Amino acid sequence: MSPAARRGTRLGRLVGPVGARRTPFVLLVVVLLGSGLISLLLLNSALNQGSFELSRLQRKTTELTDEQQALQQEVDQLAAPDALERRARELGMVPGGNPAFLSPDGTVRGQPSPAGDGTVAYRAPAPAGPGPRPALLPAPRPAAVRAPAAAPAPPPAGAPARPVPPPAPAPALVPAPQAVPTTPTSGR
Amino acid sequence: MPQNPGARPPRQPGPARRRVPEPARPPARPARLKAAADRPLRLGSPRPRLRMVGFGLTLVLLVFTVRLLQVQAFDASAYAARANVNRYIPVTLAAERGTVTDRSGVDLATTVDAYDITAAPDLLTPERIKTTGAARRAAALLAPVLGERPAVLEQKLTANPKSKYVVLARRQPPKVWNRIKELKKAAAARAQRKEGADVLAGVNREPHSKRVYPNGGLAAGILGFVNAEGRGGGGIEAQFDRVLAGQDGKLVYAQSGGRQVPTGDVKEQPAVPGSDIELTIDRDIQWAAQNAIARQVQESAADRGYVVVQDNRTGEILAMANAPGYDPNDLAHADSDALGNAALQDAYEPGSVSKVMTMAAVLEEGAATPATHVEVPNRLPRADRSFADDVDHPTWHLTLNGVLAKSSNIGTILAAEQLGKDQEQANQVLHSYLRKFGIGEPTGLGFPGETPGILAPPAKWQGSRQYTIPFGQGLSLNAVQAASVYSTIANGGERIRPTLVRGTKGPDGRFTPAPVPERTRVISDRTARELATMLESVVDDREGTGTKAKIPGYRVAGKTGTSNRVDPRTGRYHGYTASFAGFAPADQPRLTVYCAIQNPTKGSYFGGQICGPVYKQVMEFALKTLQVPPSGTQPPRLPVSYDDE
Numbered sequence: 001m002s003p004a005a006r007r008g009t010r011l012g013r014l015v016g017p018v019g020a021r022r023t024p025f026v027l028l029v030v031v032l033l034g035s036g037l038i039s040l041l042l043l044n045s046a047l048n049q050g051s052f053e054l055s056r057l058q059r060k061t062t063e064l065t066d067e068q069q070a071l072q073q074e075v076d077q078l079a080a081p082d083a084l085e086r087r088a089r090e091l092g093m094v095p096g097g098n099p100a101f102l103s104p105d106g107t108v109r110g111q112p113s114p115a116g117d118g119t120v121a122y123r124a125p126a127p128a129g130p131g132p133r134p135a136l137l138p139a140p141r142p143a144a145v146r147a148p149a150a151a152p153a154p155p156p157a158g159a160p161a162r163p164v165p166p167p168a169p170a171p172a173l174v175p176a177p178q179a180v181p182t183t184p185t186s187g188r
Numbered sequence: 189m190p191q192n193p194g195a196r197p198p199r200q201p202g203p204a205r206r207r208v209p210e211p212a213r214p215p216a217r218p219a220r221l222k223a224a225a226d227r228p229l230r231l232g233s234p235r236p237r238l239r240m241v242g243f244g245l246t247l248v249l250l251v252f253t254v255r256l257l258q259v260q261a262f263d264a265s266a267y268a269a270r271a272n273v274n275r276y277i278p279v280t281l282a283a284e285r286g287t288v289t290d291r292s293g294v295d296l297a298t299t300v301d302a303y304d305i306t307a308a309p310d311l312l313t314p315e316r317i318k319t320t321g322a323a324r325r326a327a328a329l330l331a332p333v334l335g336e337r338p339a340v341l342e343q344k345l346t347a348n349p350k351s352k353y354v355v356l357a358r359r360q361p362p363k364v365w366n367r368i369k370e371l372k373k374a375a376a377a378r379a380q381r382k383e384g385a386d387v388l389a390g391v392n393r394e395p396h397s398k399r400v401y402p403n404g405g406l407a408a409g410i411l412g413f414v415n416a417e418g419r420g421g422g423g424i425e426a427q428f429d430r431v432l433a434g435q436d437g438k439l440v441y442a443q444s445g446g447r448q449v450p451t452g453d454v455k456e457q458p459a460v461p462g463s464d465i466e467l468t469i470d471r472d473i474q475w476a477a478q479n480a481i482a483r484q485v486q487e488s489a490a491d492r493g494y495v496v497v498q499d500n501r502t503g504e505i506l507a508m509a510n511a512p513g514y515d516p517n518d519l520a521h522a523d524s525d526a527l528g529n530a531a532l533q534d535a536y537e538p539g540s541v542s543k544v545m546t547m548a549a550v551l552e553e554g555a556a557t558p559a560t561h562v563e564v565p566n567r568l569p570r571a572d573r574s575f576a577d578d579v580d581h582p583t584w585h586l587t588l589n590g591v592l593a594k595s596s597n598i599g600t601i602l603a604a605e606q607l608g609k610d611q612e613q614a615n616q617v618l619h620s621y622l623r624k625f626g627i628g629e630p631t632g633l634g635f636p637g638e639t640p641g642i643l644a645p646p647a648k649w650q651g652s653r654q655y656t657i658p659f660g661q662g663l664s665l666n667a668v669q670a671a672s673v674y675s676t677i678a679n680g681g682e683r684i685r686p687t688l689v690r691g692t693k694g695p696d697g698r699f700t701p702a703p704v705p706e707r708t709r710v711i712s713d714r715t716a717r718e719l720a721t722m723l724e725s726v727v728d729d730r731e732g733t734g735t736k737a738k739i740p741g742y743r744v745a746g747k748t749g750t751s752n753r754v755d756p757r758t759g760r761y762h763g764y765t766a767s768f769a770g771f772a773p774a775d776q777p778r779l780t781v782y783c784a785i786q787n788p789t790k791g792s793y794f795g796g797q798i799c800g801p802v803y804k805q806v807m808e809f810a811l812k813t814l815q816v817p818p819s820g821t822q823p824p825r826l827p828v829s830y831d832d833e
Contacts, residue, residue, distance in 0.1 A: 051447075066301060066362035069301060081406065095809075098740045098808065100741065101817040109817045110742065110817065
């Protein structure tokens with residue numbers, strides 16, 4: 001018994017200080033492992049957050065691109081010459097006839113003539129929607145308003161060139177085509 | 189814890205436990221001794237056993253080593269490659285196809301995102317979905333969105349019930365997919381509430397790009413179209429496919445469980461977008477030309493027609509219209525005869541329009557002047573037949589100017605005969621002029637399927653052919669070549685090779701202009717001016733054939749043409765080609781317009797009657813668009829005829 005007890009105390013003495021010395025090391029390892037684990041967790045969640053953000057932004061980019069393309073297509077369709085012609089006819093406009101130019105000094109180059117006098121046979125290829133008849137009605141008003149204001153010079157030049165006795169809406173349409181091709185500055 | 193003194197007592201049993209085997213040993217020893225005493229031979233030497241075990245272990249380790257070497261050293265690369273197949277996912281980054289624009293930058297062909305809508309028919313079978321009529325309900329839901337009849341969709345969904353993949357609709361805009369997504373959400377919600385099966389579960393999308401032509405059929409012949417693989421299938425799209433297509437990129441990333449490994453290596457080779465191409469076409473003039481020719485072709489019940497508008501000072505083609513045309517957005521319903529660009533791909537006999545080249549040769553060689561008197565009989569016997577004009581007439585006394593104005597075949601033959609001492613030499617001289625005007629050789633546009641036309645060498649101008657070529661039968665050309673002849677005269681006798689492309693704009697936004705077209709002198713400036721005034725008589729003179737092309741206020745030069753047409757199906761003369769070519773203003777030319785209509789069967793078939801008005805409409809529109817004012821000078825009005833005696 002007594003030798004055993006002595007051995008025990010001897011071992012105890014041996015173990016004691018060793019255990020005390022090991023403690024900081026164990027702590028260090030635990031701390032290292034723990035912090036490693038936590039930083040890995042943080043890193044992973046940061047990465048995941050980044051990828052969520054990335055896919056959200058990518059989705060948004062696609063959505064906006066789609067929207068932009070759809071709007072662009074709409075604009076293109078409305079701006080296509082065919083669509084413009086249809087709209088113009090709905091507003092009661094007709095293609096201008098002979099080109100005529102009004103110079104800054106008031107002289108007229110070319111022979112202005114009333115538009116839509118039948119010699120030029122542009123016609124809309126079966127305009128969709130409202131027929132041309134009702135669409136023509138609002139036309140005389142703006143044209144008549146513009147007549148004295150925008151084109152004071154052409155009427156004397158146009159009148160002797162071709163005296164047209166057309167039905168009611170025609171005279172109101174006369175100045176309109178002149179307003180279109182008349183290009184005061186860049187014409188010459 | 190070890191410092192804790194309280195921990196010591198539990199340790200003490202340690203040595204005590206260690207002591208336990210000590211009393212157990214003495215009984216074991218006598219037992220063994222007893223056995224050894226019974227059979228002393230049983231205790232064998234451990235050496236063989238150890239050797240056996242050692243040998244076995246060596247064998248096993250050897251096998252391991254060999255296998256290790258095999259896996260790690262000999263087959264290593266193959267295994268690594270097999271692993272990479274699964275680990276690395278290559279993704280093709282599609283290059284965006286360049287746009288095609290007109291001369292002012294308006295998009296004529298562009299690319300947008302689109303989706304193929306797909307479905308999984310095997311999810312709709314009664315066994316899987318545990319209800320009947322699922323395909324019908326799915327078809328009914330999708331039909332209004334896809335703009336398709338429900339029966340057609342149902343047929344697609346039930347044709348092969350085992351299939352996991354069927355395309356319901358191709359190249360749908362994102363809007364359609366958004367609506368399908370909402371439908372899917374609603375169907376899934378209903379299934380959640382146990383109100384019905386989720387019949388849209390298998391509906392999915394596949395991203396695709398789609399080529400769109402915002403102006404529909406405008407300039408379709410020039411632009412061409414893109415085939416299902418996204419490559420150019422005709423026109424500019426085919427000619428400049430490599431420029432437009434760009435270069436696809438590639439992305440390779442490491443994946444795990446279908447997701448990209450964030451720290452894995454990524455190899456990315458970005459896609460190079462295609463270059464944009466800017467054409468010389470003016471969208472508005474192109475529209476006017478297309479409109480005018482389409483109407484006239486329809487009115488005359490003709491096979492087809494073309495209009496070419498060219499800026500004679502630069503050689504740029506402002507419009508090249510064909511009728512009938514097609515809508516490249518809807519190729520499925522396009523007439524296969526209308527695909528292509530007939531203005532460059534049809535070769536036909538030009539007729540009287542090409543008399544101007546004979547006149548150019550006659551004037552340039554000094555064989556005659558516009559005032560030279562030509563006595564034109566009603567019939568002219570040459571070779572094996574007797575030639576006539578388009579109307580019977582008493583003997584006309586025309587000037588050379590009058591021969592052109594009244595488009596007399598006989599007068600033209602007589603004038604062409606003055607080109608040389610004998611007919612053979614005259615043929616050679618005329619041939620050299622025709623070549624210089626660009627007949628019988630490609631226009632230089634490099635357009636796919638373009639025809640160079642047919643011009644036989646003068647040695648083969650035999651029989652009646654040598655007399656018909658001066659007035660435009662027996663040789664063939666395309667519409668752009670014909671327009672180029674008049675542009676050459678308008679440009680003072682200097683021919684500029686026609687161009688259709690102004691330049692390209694690379695992905696870096698830098699504009700590279702197309703090479704400057706070559707210029708060659710064909711006739712002198714003086715001859716060109718004389719020709720221009722002669723061409724004015726055609727339109728301006730009371731007796732001219734082209735009076736319908738008159739534009740009040742402008743001096744217009746032009747020439748009519750009505751030729752016998754070779755029917756492409758039979759190879760025999762049948763029907764007519766009506767044409768008109770001209771430029772304006774005659775004294776300061778800016779624009780050339782050429783119109784031709786093939787085989788008009790209703791109403792007039794004379795070039796002056798049906799192509800003259802088209803010329804006038806297009807020319808008026810183009811003059812207004814480009815803001816070309818009239819020159820304001822008076823035409824010289826050369827005499828057409830002379831008094832006999």
